Amino acid sequence: MTVHLKDIAAYTGVSIKTVSNVINGNYARVGPETRAMVLAAIEKLNYQPNIAARQLRKARVGVLAYAIPDIRNPYFTEIGDIMTKIAEEHKYTLLLDYTYGPRDPEPDGKIRYSDYAYGSLEKELSVIKGLRPHLIDGVILDPQALTIDDIKIEEVKGPLVLLGERLFGAPFDHVLIDNVQAAYQATKHLLAIGKRRIAVIGAQETQSQAPSLRVKGYTRALQEANREIDENLMISGGYWHRSDGANAMRYLLTLDNPPDAVFCFNDLMALGALSVINARGLRIPEDIAVMGFDNIEEGQYAYPALSTISPSKEEISRLAVSLLIGRIKGTRTQEPECLHVPFELCIRASTVRSPANVQIST
Incomplete structure (x- = not known):
């Protein structure tokens, strides 16, 4: 009869995890008496480890995962499309995982600021703790709900690369754009075409730092132009979807002195x-x-x-995939880095009536 870990656990009265720690030499989490008891049971029951299965778990499988927070937002799916092609260039397959969309409102119908986070905390935790164990070599995660305090490094299974405006300072490679500079350039453009009452949609308190970083760039541009910061023109963007932008715009048009320009913090709201x-x-x-x-x-x-502001989706995707594969293969051994990729200011007819687009690289 084949003896399994659960048999040893049942015989000794300890957990399967404890038995696994002893078998794999992870003694720091197991007391000496418990260790001795488990080792004695292994010998008595003649437990034989499945070497082939253990090697399979350690082998690379050629599969990466990209965990996105909002499948309804084309920005994330466009990134996923590019990543898929880049992964193929490296002989890897990319799987898309969905960490779920916006949370439902509270029973009273109100939406709390914390509900603006796209991702599910539980789902994001499951991703960093080992998405589909033994089937994924590494994960690219765009977190929306996780905080630094939620991450226990010893529980992170496999290489991880972060995207977006969260978890700054976490011990993982991190790819994003300079949101402050991007918002600054966008606002400067609106000022340059003669706009004076510039509203923003998406200026709310969330767990992501994207809104606050973009507000910072917006206010810096206004201050440099000696323009008043009117908080009545800084509107929440709800879940940052089309309907949220529409609702915010309807409100702005009811003001006694409505804006002559609006800077939306994503294209869906715009x-x-x-x-x-x-x-x-x-x-x-x-x-x-x-x-x-x-x-x-x-x-x-x-x-x-x-x-619009155009982040280099190609560079974001290429950098994230290459960083992850470097960690998987062990060719990237330096300390984790936070890396910024370029963006462009794409000027089209919604701000300048022109027969051709103008792109300003930054």
Whole structure:
């Protein structure tokens, strides 16, 4: 009869995890008396480890995972599409995992600031603790709910690369853009075309630092231009979807002194804002200019075409995949780094009526 770990655990009265720690030599977590008892049981029951299975668990399988927080947002799926191609270049397969979308409102119908986080904490924890054990070599994670305090390094299974504006200072390679500079450039552009009352949609307190970083760039540009910071023009973006942008734009148009430009912290909200402005019969950009962030493909075909901040999705994807594979293969051994990739200011008809797009690299 084949003896399994559960048999030794049942015989000794300890957990399967404790038995596994003894068998694998992880003695730091097991007391000497317990260790001696488990070793005696292993000998008495004639336990024989499955060497082939143990080698299989240690072998690389050629599969990476990209865990995204919001499958409804084209920005994340566009990144996933590019990553898939880049992974193939390295002879790896990329799997997409979904850490779930926005949380439901509280029973009273109100949405708390913490609910704006896209990801599920439990799902993100399961990702870093070992997504589909033995089937994944490493994970690229865009976290939305995790905090530094949630991460126990000893529980992280396998190489991990982070994307986005969270977990700064975590001991993993981290890829993102300079959000402050990007928002600064976007606001400077709106000022340069003569706009003076520039609203923002997406300025809310969340666990992600994206809103606060972008507000910082926005306010810096206004201050340099000696423009007043009007908090009435800084509007929450809800879940950062089209309907949230539309609702925020409807509110802004009810103000006694409405804005002459709106900077949306992602393209989905900007598309919602465009729809409301067009429905009201206002001219874009003459009456209200609209700026987005992310450069999703849909924005190029909006009416009018959407000006936006364009992160280099190709560079984000290529860098994240190469960093992860370097950790998997052991060729990248230096301390984890936080690496910024370039972005462009894509100027289209929603801010400047021009027959051709203008791209300003930064």
